[in-house]
Amino acid sequence: MQDLFTIAFIFQTFRITIPYLLPSIGAVYSEKGGVVNIALEGILLSGAFAATAGTYYTGNVLFGTLCGVVCGVLVALIHSVITITYKANQIVSGIAINILAFGVTKFFCKIIFNSSSNSARIPGLETLGLPFNPFLILCIIIIAVTYYVIYRTRFGLRLRAVGENPEAADSLGINVNRIRYIGVLISGALAGLGGAWLALDQHSFTDGMSAGRGYIALAAMIIGKWNPLGAAAACLLFGFAESFTLQFQDSGIPTQFIQMLPYVLTIIVLAGFIGKANPPKADGIPYEKKD
């Protein structure tokens, strides 16, 4: 066991955790406001592609990262318009956006890099010459800020209000749809940032590279009971489990069972076996303003 907690192992765990954590914290913003965002998977993917393209054309990883975030916000905007303004089904919209993102990224990968499955190699975060991983620092800041924003600020209170009881929030003069838009757009920005990490860490884009991480992020948020700290802890747990199987491939535990872990845990938590799962009451329900 003593070679388990080597520096390399710990960093590998963080590396794996980051792309779960960012969309997972994003999911908290979206769902606290009452919008289920399955599109996180597609946002992660398109964020990774935008970051790759941005870095490829400018050679600047910061600009690339910005492209990832902006792309994430734009895709989240599609989800918001469809589900908040037009009140269409949030699950179906999310799935369709994921299909769309898969197609669009491959399509433009083919156009830009002349291969629908791989981009050219791009520079990574090492070009910044920092002695630490900036994404790791960013993640810690984001977790702390999110906790503060959601539980200690006026915006956080409003976000929770429109997710719990939109009628009551509306009657107090809160613009329900606008708050929900902000929640979903923040989730897009964070998932886009997570996508940028995927691309910069791998130094390239490959088709479907989000590989279900958006769904795992959603699962982590549920296991963390819609709380940013809980979600972060669940992400770290998944990152640890995955890192563990990479480290000990001959441990006898088939990797597929580690892969199942987040999903099985989610089902158990939802069934109420580990305390009570307490989703926002209006989660997933479009708000119909009554005249």
Place this chain on the structure above:
Amino acid sequence: MNKYLQYAIGPLLSVILSLLTGGVLIALIGQNPVDVYTRLFVDTLGNTYGIGQVLFKATPLILTGLSVAFAFRAGLFNIGAEGQLTIGAFASAWAGFTFTSLPWIALIPLCILTGFLAGAFWAAIAGFLKARFGSHEVINTIMLNFIALALVSYLVNNVYLVPATIHTPEISPHPELVRFDIMTGLFKGSPFNTSFIIAIAACFIMYYVIQKTPFGYKIKTLGYNKNAAEYARMNTGRLTVLSMAIAGGFAGIGGLNFVNGYKHYFELGFSDNAGYVGIAVALIARNNPFAIIFVAIFFGILEYGGLTVNTMVPKEIVTILQGVVILLIITLTEIFDRKFKLKKV
């Protein structure tokens, strides 16, 4: 305006608008959209090989579409057709390569039954969790999709692997579902096979069960108003589990097309997202089992058509069209349903 037209206008407009969107994208990369679409439709529908390919691609979509539609009628949202399809396909293959000594007359029904039951079991888990603990079937079916994938990946890679492949051993030749080109000489070279007949039969079965039986009446009651169903002393928990199970069974036999009709083994990644596309099929067809056939064929045209235009534009153009058409349809039906005050189906 005619009632049917009011229901159909959203879906039709979505298809047209998505083709226009795709056209803009095609023009953006310097190709002529008219040429690309002409090629797409001529190569898919202009010869019997193309038609065979389209119907082959449509077959699992009919069944996953039915699966989603059936659950919808009971007021349940089955996002799990992908997992049920995967588990069902594996089970059919397992029966096919395990009971090799059985004659076709026993083994074909056995493959169908194992596929159906495996899919039904997988879906029933979500039904049970909903009935017993009240946990929402949407998240649970999504989770079960990934669990199914990991489970089957384990079975294929660690238990039933043929070395240097990602598929199981071949099934015995007895339960092969015969291809139409071998049987009739039509659709030469396409893998279009008799599992299509099973899919069509399933549409009639769904219609019959929902519209003509007391059980179907109960399911519809549950779907329209759960409280009313409870007030009428229906066992809603049992109905929920059963509805999910039947829905999962439909998706479960969606694998016959690939396993018994085409490759004769189970392969990881065979599904091509048929379970998720099935959600779109059911939505566009508004859960009507016969409309599902035509919508599935439309998606079959897109899927095979992507391959035919690949020299002109990246074939992913059709994945984009699929995504766009679903987004448009949920938005436009929402708008038109409000405008015409239509009731939800």
